[in-house]
Amino acid sequence: MNYLSALNFGTNLLKKTKIKSHSLDAELLLAYVSKFSREKLLINLNKKIKEKILYNYKLNLKRRKKNEPIAYILKTKEFWRYSFYVNKNVLIPRPETEIIVEELLKKISFESSKKLLDVGTGSGCIIISIIKDRPKCYASAIDISKKALNIAKFNAKMHHLENKIKFINIDIDKYIHNKYDFIVCNPPYINNIKLKRLDENVRLYEPHLALKAGNDGFDFIRKLIFKSKILLKKNGKLIFEIGEKQEEKSKYLLNNNGFYIDKICKDMNLNPRVIISTKTF
Numbered sequence: 001m002n003y004l005s006a007l008n009f010g011t012n013l014l015k016k017t018k019i020k021s022h023s024l025d026a027e028l029l030l031a032y033v034s035k036f037s038r039e040k041l042l043i044n045l046n047k048k049i050k051e052k053i054l055y056n057y058k059l060n061l062k063r064r065k066k067n068e069p070i071a072y073i074l075k076t077k078e079f080w081r082y083s084f085y086v087n088k089n090v091l092i093p094r095p096e097t098e099i100i101v102e103e104l105l106k107k108i109s110f111e112s113s114k115k116l117l118d119v120g121t122g123s124g125c126i127i128i129s130i131i132k133d134r135p136k137c138y139a140s141a142i143d144i145s146k147k148a149l150n151i152a153k154f155n156a157k158m159h160h161l162e163n164k165i166k167f168i169n170i171d172i173d174k175y176i177h178n179k180y181d182f183i184v185c186n187p188p189y190i191n192n193i194k195l196k197r198l199d200e201n202v203r204l205y206e207p208h209l210a211l212k213a214g215n216d217g218f219d220f221i222r223k224l225i226f227k228s229k230i231l232l233k234k235n236g237k238l239i240f241e242i243g244e245k246q247e248e249k250s251k252y253l254l255n256n257n258g259f260y261i262d263k264i265c266k267d268m269n270l271n272p273r274v275i276i277s278t279k280t281f
């Protein structure tokens, strides 16, 4: 079998199982097992494929057929301007979370050395992207999941930042150190009912610890706001992501805890997605 036939085989197989991105996914999986770039794959379509490569390709197609996210199979996800290692122990970084990075970078000049905290760091995508672009800042990142934290550390090392970010395996409830200029967070914010209705690729594969947030979806956001009151300096900023229909209650909780709302940023679908607030006392 040559690469072209293998590609057609994979595309048809994924199409039959109603994977929307069937052509792209077949191409990515074949390039991955062949250790080719996509460009190199396309100029080698007439070449005969080795048995071992075909075998691995079929194994990966089988995983994708069961709706496993492509990022977990390829073990990588692009976020901001960088690549991150991912596996089932961390949430796959989402494009809307880049809003947090974008907004924070607008607030810190290249030369400044602010103190930052990333709460629920997961793969480390937020804080690593920020520190790559603002290397004079000091950062800590916490996560309750030891497995997630190990991945964040691995990603920091991959980006040569292992000595620049302090990773701490701790529950946000128990974290009391330091005073920060900025706290960033993409919190778990899915309520119990929505959790059951999530698409299969998310519900069956991504860590529920990264998603579930109790009956009203605010279990973590409440803790985050309360803790940020203690951990931020006066005039320090809390920047965090919210889910669908969480804008009003988040604003209420922030105001009730002495925060001023600076800005609500919308995502590509024009849904409110990131809140920027300032601790006023």
Ligand SMILES: C[S@@+](CC[C@H](N)C(=O)[O-])C[C@H]1O[C@@H](n2cnc3c(N)ncnc32)[C@H](O)[C@@H]1O
Pocket (backbone or CB within 6 Å): 090, 091, 092, 093, 094, 097, 119, 120, 121, 122, 123, 124, 125, 126, 142, 143, 144, 145, 148, 170, 171, 172, 173, 185, 186, 187, 188, 189, 209, 210, 211, 220
């Ligand atoms: C929505 S994920 C965000 C991951 C990553 N920051 C991103 O944006 O892709 C939330 C993270 O919070 C962590 N987490 C959940 N409960 C926590 C707690 N009580 N204290 C600290 N981290 C927690 C989860 O392990 C998970 O990695």
